[in-house]
Amino acid sequence: MFDNLSERLERSFKILKGEGKITEINVAETLKDVRRALLDADVNYKVAKNFTDTVKEKALGQNVLTAVKPSQLMVKIVHDELTKLMGGDTAEIELKNRPAVILMSGLQGSGKTTFSGKLARMLKMKKNRKPLLVACDVYRPAAIEQLKVLGQQVEVPVYSEPESKNPVQIALNAIQEAKAKGYDLVIVDTAGRLAIDEQMMNEIEAIKNAINPDETLFVVDAMTGQDAVNTAREFNERLDFNGVVLTKLDGDTRGGAALSIRTVVNKPIKFVGTGEKLDAVDQFHPARMADRILGMGDIVSLVERAQEQYDEEEAKRLQKKIQKNQFDFNDFLTQIQQIKKMGNLKELASMIPGVGKAIKDIDIDDNAFKSIEAIIYSMTPQERTHPEILNGSRRTRIAKGSGTNIQEVNRLLKQFDQTRKMMKMVTGSKMAGMMQKMQKMKK
Incomplete structure (x- = not known):
């Protein structure tokens, strides 16, 4: 996770090692390398430029204590700005209604169905919720069966209507089922869709308007890089989602989406998928992720x-x-x-x-x-x-x-x-x- 970026940033900070004080020249040289590292990690260009400009302004405005080396100060400033860039505070999931409803959205192959199972398991175990998974992907072959298999693995029931081709009605019926049987959480898995597919975008908009979910989550594959940010922007304009889920963050990915997406769509990253196992999902903590990127570990997690x-x-x-x-x-x-x-x-x-x-x-x-x-x-x-x-x-x-x-x-x-x-x-x-x-x- 962010291995290449961590290595590049470490090399950037070495420029300041041995320097007695921070100057405009050595800061500019360091941050030029930082900006390159961010761009290579697939961070949005505008985000990377604004980030390094802010770091430069703060670094040159600091009165460096004799006990603090310039490179240490730069790491501290970059850590604080990375944390802000990814959202600052940890964004909690809001589940106020009974049953609370979570709607999944995203592209085909982004990992919505698998994440739905992982989230059901997490909220069942950590929040003592009684979830019901809902199969509203009526297009992809074996989508319902995949969700049922996941449901069995995490011991969560799955509501489906295999003969129906109306995902809006399926979602509404599932909520009624949850009310009747005492489930306090409904997770609605939907079909993957392209932002340019007007009919499919209208459909998920209709689902959202019909069920009025507590949370609408946009699930995106971190390995799609900068395209993830552009897709998030387009989905947000139609759905006004509450938060982002980054899947496959453990893969051979440059991770730039995690550093760009919060700024571009102004919506928090709420969860990250870190592996194939059903327990490989974490709540997203910006400060802890900044620790990892800068090689400081994550002892709290x-x-x-x-x-x-x-x-x-x-x-x-x-x-x-x-x-x-x-x-x-x-x-x-x-x-x-x-x-x-x-x-x-x-x-x-x-x-x-x-x-x-x-x-x-x-x-x-x-x-x-x-x-x-x-x-x-x-x-x-x-x-x-x-x-x-x-x-x-x-x-x-x-x-x-x-x-x-x-x-x-x-x-x-x-x-x-x-x-x-x-x-x-x-x-x-x-x-x-x-x-x-x-x-x-x-x-």
């Missing part, structure tokens, strides 16, 4: 993801086992599964300040834990509970059963032993204090 998997009772149980030196391979396996639930491993690692750049060219497979899990699953229940009984013959059997070799089994047992010793050292007051802090953060 990392903590939030950890908290989603945090169970206070489980943590207390685990603490007692560690104190008694009873932490076993069942517990080890549980910890691995919790980490996997937090998301893509490389993305998680990149949220740690300074790590993103270090692992940029390293491929961290989501199956990184596969061989470890295979080894543990090849153990008997007694072996998992009592690792000390794992002698040579048992290790050989486990290696064969897991499709690994004896060296990998020995390495895991050594790492497990080291982990157990380390955990024993940090238990007691330290772990209790950490648990209390995490509990406060949850509140």
